[in-house]
Each structure stands twice: as C-alpha cells, then as structure tokens.
Amino acid sequence: MLQAQSGDCATKAALAYDDAKAQRYDQAYQPLMEVKNECPTYSLATFQYLDRVLKHKLENAQGAEKNKLIEENIQLMNERLKHFPNKTNAAEVQGDIAWLKYENGIGTKEKQFKAFDEAYKxxxxxxxxxxxxxxxxxxxxxxxxxxxxxxxxxxxxxxxxxxxxxxxxxxxxxxxxxxxxxxxxxxxxxxxxxxxxxxxxxxxxxxxxxxxxxxxxxxxRADCDNLIPLYNKDFEEKKGDVQWLRIASERLSQKDCTEDPIFFKVSEALHKAEPSAKSAMYLGQLAEAEGKSSQAMKYYNESAELETDPGDKARVYMRIANNYRQGGNFSQARSFYRKALQTNPSNGRAYLHIANMYAQSANNCGDNPFDKRAVYWLAADYAARVV
Incomplete structure (x- = not known):
C-alpha cells in the first residue's frame, strides 16, 4: 500500500501533480485516483488537482461514462470533507454536490431541493x-x-x-x-x-x-386568487405575528388585492400591533372608500396625532378639513384648516378654502347688510394671505 510506503506515495503524487499542472488531464487521472485511494491524507493537493481533472473529463463525457464521472466527483468531494475537514467548507461541498445533481438530473426534485436547502441553511x-x-x-x-x-x-x-x-x-x-x-x-x-x-x-x-x-x-402564484384564500386561512393563527402581517399587507397591496375584506383585517391588525401615522392614514382611506366616514375620520385624526413630519401632518389635517367642508360642516372644516396652517403656515390652499367658506356663508351671518358685508371682507382677508 502506498500509505505505508511514503516514498512511493510522494513520488507518484509528484508525477501526477506535474501532469495536472501541465493540463495533461487524461495522463494525470489514474495516478491521482491511486494516490487518493491509497494515501488520501497525503496532501489536499490530490483532491484539488483531481477536481480539475474530473471537471475536464466531464465536459465531453456522455451516457454511462458521464454518470460514472459524476459519482466519482461526488465521492471526491465527500472524501475531501472527511480527510481535510479543517480546510473544507462543508456547506460549499453540499452546494457543489446539489448543483451537480441538479445540473445532471440526478435524483428526484425533492432530493435535489433538500440538497440545496441544506447547503443554504x-x-x-x-x-x-x-x-x-x-x-x-x-x-x-x-x-x-x-x-x-x-x-x-x-x-x-x-x-x-x-x-x-x-x-x-x-x-x-x-x-x-x-x-x-x-x-x-x-x-x-x-x-x-x-x-x-x-x-x-x-x-x-x-x-x-x-x-x-x-x-x-x-x-x-402571487395573484389575488391565491393570496386572498391563503391569508384568510392563516389570519387567525398569524394575526399576532407582526412580520407576517407586514408581509401579507405589502403583498396584498402590491397585487391590488385591496378590495377584499382580508386586506382591511390584515392592515387593521398590523396597525394595532404597530401603529404608525402611515398605517392610520391608509386605514382611513380604506374606510372612506367603503363609505364609512366616521371610521375614516377616526383613523385620520389618529394619523395626525402620530405624524411627526410637519408637512405630512399638515396634509392629514387638510384631508380631514376637506371631508368636513364637503359634508357642509364649515365650522369643523375651518378648525382643521387652521390646524393645517399652524403646522404649515405657507399652505395657500387652506387660506383659499377658508375664504371660500366665509363667502358661501355670508348670507347666513349677521342681521344687517353691514354685518353680511363684513363677512366678505373677512373672506377677502383670508384670500389675500395666499400671496
């Protein structure tokens, strides 16, 4: 055995290494296999050179010869891991073996997937x-x-x-x-x-x-027909899992699955677990789209309270004020337009809306022509602030 005869092992290995270095792969193949089998712990170089040789031979191999070389390659990687564990990355070996099997259609898809899964993890x-x-x-x-x-x-x-x-x-x-x-x-x-x-x-x-x-x-697979039943099925179990809720909300939103009740349930659960100005605003928009005005206003007010950016806070107040104005509640509308102006004094639209509301309500204010005209002066004053 070459293992016992270190001189023979060294001599054969040296000759085989020289052939491999010179890319005389066919000539190096058999001696390298003998060194690997008979004195596997002699040097890591044996496995490194033999890996080159086998990859070269695989390039042109067909049929049974190719399958034989693949098995030899897999065996080579496993033996390197066995004899040189400190100089071999086990996960990389698993990845190489997984790719070799996948690329050559060896084993079932389940076994191929398992090999990649183990390598990745x-x-x-x-x-x-x-x-x-x-x-x-x-x-x-x-x-x-x-x-x-x-x-x-x-x-x-x-x-x-x-x-x-x-x-x-x-x-x-x-x-x-x-x-x-x-x-x-x-x-x-x-x-x-x-x-x-x-x-x-x-x-x-x-x-x-x-x-x-x-x-x-x-x-x-990521369309609404698949996502909606999937998230409906898992909602009760996962509604306390913030990460799951984030992903579900984002995926449903990206795929425009926002009209199904599951989207509101997921968004509401996420908001309760992790409230933010943006999530409150979004829930308000959803409620408003469904005609639930009081619920929408609740979320808008919550969004304004949670918002820290002055510009975004002003925009929330503007949305609330617009809703009151469109509903004919000018008093509340003016109150929120003023809040928007307190947050962002340069908001010209808020001044114009206040001015228009004063102008519209002029005939309902005051008991005489002078008082009614005074309301127009007030409206003009607000309009003038835009410039």
Whole structure:
C-alpha cells in the first residue's frame, strides 16, 4: 500500500501533480485516483488537482461514462470533507454536490431541493451563485405545483431569496462605488482594480437577471386568487405575528388585492400591533372608500396625532378639513384648516378654502347688510394671505 510506503506515495503524487499542472488531464487521472485511494491524507493537493481533472473529463463525457464521472466527483468531494475537514467548507461541498445533481438530473426534485436547502441553511454567506439561488427556488415552486409543498412555503422562500439577492447586490455596489468614483475623477484603475470592477459589474448583472427569473417563476402564484384564500386561512393563527402581517399587507397591496375584506383585517391588525401615522392614514382611506366616514375620520385624526413630519401632518389635517367642508360642516372644516396652517403656515390652499367658506356663508351671518358685508371682507382677508 502506498500509505505505508511514503516514498512511493510522494513520488507518484509528484508525477501526477506535474501532469495536472501541465493540463495533461487524461495522463494525470489514474495516478491521482491511486494516490487518493491509497494515501488520501497525503496532501489536499490530490483532491484539488483531481477536481480539475474530473471537471475536464466531464465536459465531453456522455451516457454511462458521464454518470460514472459524476459519482466519482461526488465521492471526491465527500472524501475531501472527511480527510481535510479543517480546510473544507462543508456547506460549499453540499452546494457543489446539489448543483451537480441538479445540473445532471440526478435524483428526484425533492432530493435535489433538500440538497440545496441544506447547503443554504448550512452557510447562507457562501451560497452566492446566482444559478444556484434560482435552482433552489425553482425546485420548490415545481414541488408546490406538484402538490408536495404549500404555497406559503413558496412565499417564505421567495422573501428569503429576494433578501439574499439584494444583500449580495448591496455588497457588490459598495465595493464598486469607490472604484467608479476613482474612474470618474480621471484616475486610472490598477489591473487588479479593473478586474474587480469588471467582475462586480458582471455579478450585478447576473443578480439582476436571476431576480427577474425568480419573479417570473413566482408568476401568477402571487395573484389575488391565491393570496386572498391563503391569508384568510392563516389570519387567525398569524394575526399576532407582526412580520407576517407586514408581509401579507405589502403583498396584498402590491397585487391590488385591496378590495377584499382580508386586506382591511390584515392592515387593521398590523396597525394595532404597530401603529404608525402611515398605517392610520391608509386605514382611513380604506374606510372612506367603503363609505364609512366616521371610521375614516377616526383613523385620520389618529394619523395626525402620530405624524411627526410637519408637512405630512399638515396634509392629514387638510384631508380631514376637506371631508368636513364637503359634508357642509364649515365650522369643523375651518378648525382643521387652521390646524393645517399652524403646522404649515405657507399652505395657500387652506387660506383659499377658508375664504371660500366665509363667502358661501355670508348670507347666513349677521342681521344687517353691514354685518353680511363684513363677512366678505373677512373672506377677502383670508384670500389675500395666499400671496
């Protein structure tokens, strides 16, 4: 055995390594296999060179020969992990094996998905290949189409995958930004920097494409016909889960599923769990669209109280005032127009609305022509403040 005869092991390995370095892959194949089998712990280089050889041989292999080489490649990766665990990323090995099986149609879709799932969960930070990210998601969608996974599983993985893609895009953009600034300043990039910039742009393009492919794969599964029954089914169980409510509300809104009662239920539950000026405003708009004016006004007032941005607060007051004005309640309308002006004194529309309301109610104010005319003077005063 070569393991016992270290000189023979070293000699055969050296010759095989020389052939592999010189890309004489067919000549290096058998000696490398012998070194791997008979003295596997001799050097990590054995596995690294043999990986190159097998990938080369796989390029032109067909039929039974190809299947044999695939099995040898999988075995090689597992043995490297076994003999050199401190120099091998287990999750990356799982990802490589998963891709090899997927690319060559080995095993069922369930087994292929499980392999990608284990690789991703084992090391999300090393799961960065756009092709593998798409394969991972695509397999789950296929399994859901076959009735072997729930639609909720698809949505959860979709959110995870899109988050992963955007995270990788942000990393690349941050790395690329100073290089672009350097170029724009007229400074020539070094060869290494130019290569980094080129690779970053290629990868950004690849992530953009895979994001489009993932969205296309999700397709009509994310339409109202699927979303509404799904969220109706899970609402009672999930109505206390803020993250679930956020995602459900956003997805229903993006797909214009806002007319179904489930959207109001989800939005209302989210507002109770995590109240904000924006959520209160949105609930007010929903209630107003349904003709529930008193409920709408309750939410609008809550939105105004929660709002911290002066401009947005003024806009809420304007909406409340407009509703009162349109309903003929000029007194309340003026009160809220004034609140809008207190928040944003340059709001010309508020002055004009107050002026118009005074003008409309002139005949109802005062007991004599002088008093009635005084109301017009007051209206003119408000109108003049616009300029």
């Amino acid at each position: 084992g090391s999300p930070e090393s799961f960065t290949s756009p092709k593998r990210i798409y394969a991972y998601f695509s397999l789950l969608v296929d399994l859901q189409d076959e009735g072997k996974r729930d639609l909720q599983d698809v949505f959860e993985l979709y959110d995870e995958i899109i988050g992963k893609i955007e995270s990788e895009e942000n990393k690349l953009a941050e790395m690329l930004a100073p290089l672009v600034e350097k170029q724009e300043a007229g400074t020539k990039l070094s060869a290494q920097e130019a290569k980094l910039a080129e690779n970053a742009e290629i990868n950004l393009s690849a992530y953009s494409q895979v994001k489009g492919s993932v969205n296309a794969k999700l397709g009509q």
